[in-house]
């Protein structure tokens with residue numbers, strides 16, 4: 001029973017469609033399935049979601065409205081970034097709650113799965129145009145494999161990727177950057193004691209950018225530097241485990257320079273069970289030009305006899321980090337393959 005999982009709901013939170021007793025004068029005539037089309041319902045954008053409660057910014061008034069999902073929308077769900085139509089009471093009078101009755105078509109959808117063998121998707125953000133992957137050069141240590149995962153997800157969702165390396169006051173990022181030398185992705189360096197926001201602002205202007213990365217890398221710190229009024233809480237990184245404290249617990253869209261920046265909670269893993277294998281290959285753009293010339297039946301796996309990737313490593317044409325890049329791609333391919341065996 002669903003109420004068991006919604007203990008935080010009070011009496012005002014019940015959707016009115018749950019409790020309305022529909023008059024049915026013709027006795028046992030079945031109720032029509034036809035729903036109102038809500039054509040004139042006010043539109044808005046979802047800026048935040050907490051425990052099933054949506055914060056929606058209206059299009060026509062500079063005002064936020066609290067809303068829940070109408071019954072027929074609960075299965076589909078809405079995400080931060082979604083454009084939605086509202087019905088019911090949007091006056092924000094105490095005790096009233098609007099209902100999300102329609103989600104407008106999405107231009108993009110960023111998803112992850114619980115793990116690579118799980119195709120059940122969790123929607124992170126709708127309608128983003130870019131993904132900024134944040135990693136700190138130290139505390140916590142950067143992990144290139146997670147970046148590769150994010151880049152694959154960005155490619156699959158059609159989002160333009162950006163890399164942002166934070167905490168450059170703690171260590172020199174030069175060596176680490178060699179990992180991404182063959183990619184055409186913009187890279188921004190940042191330190192919070194002397195943030196230079198010029199390049200970042202240029203990259204983010206007018207875009208809807210979802211900001212992702214491990215807990216503690218400094219995502220919310222960056223958001224606060226860009227939009228001080230955002231007042232996002234920031235947390236410490238545990239000195240022993242090197243882990244962040246999962247300070248941000250929900251996704252939030254914040255207006256920035258004609259667009260939006262969307263702060264997300266740090267996550268431990270980013271499953272790719274939902275992405276197309278072809279998109280994984282293409283997201284390794286530095287390797288793809290080699291892969292394209294492989295024999296047609298090449299699996300590009302480590303045991304594939306004529307794979308051009310091995311020749312390219314041997315010839316040194318993939319640069320210093322070539323072997324590590326190929327290894328990362330092959331690990332991801334193996335991990336994603338496990339889903340087909342299940």
Ligand SMILES: Nc1nc2c(ncn2[C@@H]2O[C@H](COP(=O)(O)OP(=O)(O)OP(=O)(O)O)[C@@H](O)[C@H]2O)c(=O)[nH]1
Pocket residue numbers: 166167168169170190191192193213214215216217218219220221222233234235236237244245246247248249264265266267
């Ligand atoms: N030295 C240094 N510390 C930084 C920098 N940027 C952020 N920090 C610190 O890193 C810690 C974590 O920052 P947050 O902004 O909370 O990190 P987050 O990525 O939002 O973390 P979650 O919300 O848990 O996902 C805080 O103590 C920040 O002060 C930086 O450039 N240099």
Ligand SMILES: [Mg+2]
Pocket residue numbers: 219220221233234247248263264265266
């Ligand atoms: Mg945060």
Ligand SMILES: [Zn+2]
Pocket residue numbers: 291294295298299300301304306307308309
């Ligand atoms: Zn191959």
